[in-house]
Amino acid sequence: MARLLILLGILGAVLWFLHWFRVTPAHRVSQVLRKAAFWGVIGVLVLAAATGRLSPIFAAVGAAIPLLLRAAAVVRLFPAIQQLLRGLGLGGLAGPAGAGGGARASSIRTKFFEMRLDHATGTMDGQILDGPFKDRRLSDLTLDELMRILEFYRDADAQSAAVLEAYLDREREADWRQSDLGDGRTGRAPAHSERLTKTEAWAILGLEPDADADAIRTAHRRLMQRLHPDRGGSDYLAAKINEAKRLLLGD
Structure with a gap:
C-alpha cells in the first residue's frame, strides 16, 4: 500500500511538472x-x-x-x-534550433533593431542596429537602459517602441510597466498603421517563401500559442502575426 501511494505521488508530481512546463513562459x-x-x-x-x-x-x-x-x-x-x-x-546538447523538430525563429525588423523569437523555447531577444546602444543585445541591457531607449523610440519610431514594449512584457514581466508609469509616461507606444510586406510576413511566421497554406496555418497557430496576450505575449505581436497570416493566405 505504501509503495502504491509513493508511485501515485510520483505520478502526480510528474503530471503537475509537465503541465507547469507547458503553460509557463x-x-x-x-x-x-x-x-x-x-x-x-x-x-x-x-x-x-x-x-x-x-x-x-x-x-x-x-x-x-x-x-x-x-x-x-x-x-x-x-x-x-x-x-x-x-x-x-x-x-x-539540444542542438541548434530547427534540428529534428523543424523548429524555427521568427523575426521582426524595425528602424532601430531586429527582434527574434525562438519557436522552440519561446525566448525573445533583439539586436540593436542603430541609435542608442547600437550593436548591443536587448538581453544584455539593464531595465533602466531599456526604459531609456524605449523613451527614445517613442519619439523616433512608433514600431520600434511597440516591439520593444512586447519584448519587455514577455521577458521583463510587469515591473517595467510600473517603472514606466512611475516616471509619468503613457505606458504604451503610440499607434501606427504601417502595413506588412510579404517578405516581412514570411519572416514573422518564420517560414520560407515556398511554404504552403498548411505550413502558414501551423506556424500561425504555434506562434499564437506562444505570444497570445493571455500567455505573456502582447496585443501588438498578436496583431502582426494575424496580419502576416491574412496577407500570405490572401484572406
Missing part, C-alpha cells in the same frame, strides 16, 4: 530550472563531501561523458527534450 521555466539544477548539484557535492564520496562521483562523471556525447545525437530527435535542455542552459 519560457523565460520563467529557464530561471526555475537553472536554479533547481544549480542547487541540486551543490546539494549533491555537499552531501558527497560530508560522507567522503567525492572521488567516486568524479570518477562517475568522467565515465559518463562519452555516454552523454552519444546520447546528444538521440536527444536532438525529440523537440520536447530539446526545450527542457535549453531551459537548463544546455543548448549544446
Whole structure:
C-alpha cells in the first residue's frame, strides 16, 4: 500500500511538472530550472563531501561523458527534450534550433533593431542596429537602459517602441510597466498603421517563401500559442502575426 501511494505521488508530481512546463513562459521555466539544477548539484557535492564520496562521483562523471556525447545525437530527435535542455542552459546538447523538430525563429525588423523569437523555447531577444546602444543585445541591457531607449523610440519610431514594449512584457514581466508609469509616461507606444510586406510576413511566421497554406496555418497557430496576450505575449505581436497570416493566405 505504501509503495502504491509513493508511485501515485510520483505520478502526480510528474503530471503537475509537465503541465507547469507547458503553460509557463519560457523565460520563467529557464530561471526555475537553472536554479533547481544549480542547487541540486551543490546539494549533491555537499552531501558527497560530508560522507567522503567525492572521488567516486568524479570518477562517475568522467565515465559518463562519452555516454552523454552519444546520447546528444538521440536527444536532438525529440523537440520536447530539446526545450527542457535549453531551459537548463544546455543548448549544446539540444542542438541548434530547427534540428529534428523543424523548429524555427521568427523575426521582426524595425528602424532601430531586429527582434527574434525562438519557436522552440519561446525566448525573445533583439539586436540593436542603430541609435542608442547600437550593436548591443536587448538581453544584455539593464531595465533602466531599456526604459531609456524605449523613451527614445517613442519619439523616433512608433514600431520600434511597440516591439520593444512586447519584448519587455514577455521577458521583463510587469515591473517595467510600473517603472514606466512611475516616471509619468503613457505606458504604451503610440499607434501606427504601417502595413506588412510579404517578405516581412514570411519572416514573422518564420517560414520560407515556398511554404504552403498548411505550413502558414501551423506556424500561425504555434506562434499564437506562444505570444497570445493571455500567455505573456502582447496585443501588438498578436496583431502582426494575424496580419502576416491574412496577407500570405490572401484572406
